[in-house]
Amino acid sequence: MLLRMSSLFLRTLREDPADAEVPSHRLLVRAGYVRRIAPGVFSWLPLGYMVYRNVERIVRAEMDAAGFQEVHFPALLPREPFEVTNRWTEYGDNLFRLQDRRKNDFLLGPTHEEMFTLMVKAEYSSYKDLPVSLYQIQTKYRDEARPRAGILRGREFVMKDSYSFDIDDAGLQVSYDKHRDSYISLFGRLGLDFVIVSAQSGAMGGSASEEFLAPCDSGEDTYVRCSTCDYAANVEAIITPVPAAIPFDGAPAAHVEETPNTPTIESLVAHSNEYQPRGDRPWAAADTLKNVVLTVTLPDGSTYPLVVGVPGDREVDMKRLEAVLHPGVPVPMEEAEFVKHPALVKGYIGPEVLGEESASGIRFVVDPRIVDGTRWITGANLPGRHVFELVMGRDFTADGTIEAAEVKPGDLCPACGSALAMARGIEIGHIFQLGRKYAEALDLKVLDENGKQVTVTMGSYGVGVSRAVAAIAEQTFDELGLVWPREVAPADVHLVATGKDDAVYAHAENLASELVAAGLRVILDDRRQASPGVKFKDSELIGVPTIVVVGKGLVDGVLEIKDRATGERIEVAVGEALDRIVSVCRA
């Protein structure tokens, strides 16, 4: 492959585009790889499309190597299958919907569980046909409320999605592990730094789910990683270690105190230290019990009230809460709803009136750290008063625990007890055991060895193909521009000819031909009018891993090989150049 800069469809920008913030977006636009067409919708220009196709090729190769078979569905899908699984409604505004001329409903596929399930159902009916794993690489559409960060989160994007079909749980586990292994190999080959984190909330129980995250400041997902063991989890899936219960035989009795003007945890702590000091140490926010009142809406439209108790030094993390309550959707309880619960005294809600068995009848769940024997300052259910020394297990109980408190750096690892660190990452892959949800909804059954109908169990495995292009850019760029790993780069060698000497250009042409003959992909900067500075800047911005300069050194019989990533440059004799370049590119 030989691309000549003199004719390549490319215009690089000297300045950053004003509407791009994250590095991948900024540089992919500046280097002429992509252009925005609409919010969250992009076109790929030649260089960008080469990188994109390289990523796609690697993804496909890894899937094929694992024995998964490629199929291809339309992006344009009829409504019916999504009606059966209720997703026509459940997907909400994020679904791109349209109608044909006869007013039949269609959608642009956001993901294809239904279609894969139906495809297998249409062809297979015996346990002997299983297991099987199918995949496709397809454009997906999601009408995101707010597309952002360029290619990283678009409304149109390319995803590789695989689905495994097994007769039983053991088979599903095997299929899951195979996908997991192939993803490890795949992301390694893409040159991505990645971590595998637990993605399923403990409270949800059930099936395994893990995300592949590319650590990066621009990432949207927050995860924790243990400082000593290999535990890692999405913040939504962290399991809080439960401390041991504390004996409360000798604990002082609870007592209600006047606490005027203490609307915030901070003011309550200050007031307590002034008027109700404890002997051993000052009160802290973590000694207070904050009870947050919510309304949860279920998919059928019904609602129920819920109170979540968390230590006062933590907020309720709505994302974690939603993950736990899914498909229920929690929102802070509105004033109008609040007044319907006379037992609740705003600002002074305490656990004694909470719980399904209590005066209010409102379900009350607490953070797992709130174990028997812990002592709290909390609302006394009277205006202007709090109760002190309220002991869990003695003075109050909860209906259960909930993983909803915000996670902080330094929280303890559930696996080994060390401190957790927090970081951000881009979700580049997600694998999980779907189970029988779609197989049941769409009635995918096969006959087992006893001639009995059994519902198939499925796994679902996604890779953001277009997103991976941006994720790689995010992890590898520097102040000069893009820096591609060789296998995804648009070329192996960016050969720059400088000066006005015809001999230089003739030599560069020759060398380019030889490199191509040796199997390398070459970009040749053969522009006669552009100054050396322009050519160097462009080569650095474009980010091909090896830059070769044929220029003023030629009269002395040397040319220059630069490593884009390290900036290291070496001069080599013309006679050795071909071999040296080839070996650098094959290293």
Place this chain on the structure above:
RNA sequence: CGGGGCGUAGCGUAGUGGCUAGCGCGCCUGCUUUGGGAGCAGGAGAUCGGGAGUUCGAAUCUCCCCGCCCCGACCA
């Protein structure tokens, strides 16, 4: 959907009521130049996001609409 910022040539921008809307990059022509985004000269390119209004006069003021970016909400 809430908060904030912004819409002037392909890109980046100046211009807060007054002459023909200015500059840089990019683009075209000519000459010069060629190891770090060259120089000189000439040139093309703008319904100033759209509409309505105020005014002798609107890119500039008012109202409505549209769009974009960022934060949040949302996002198996």
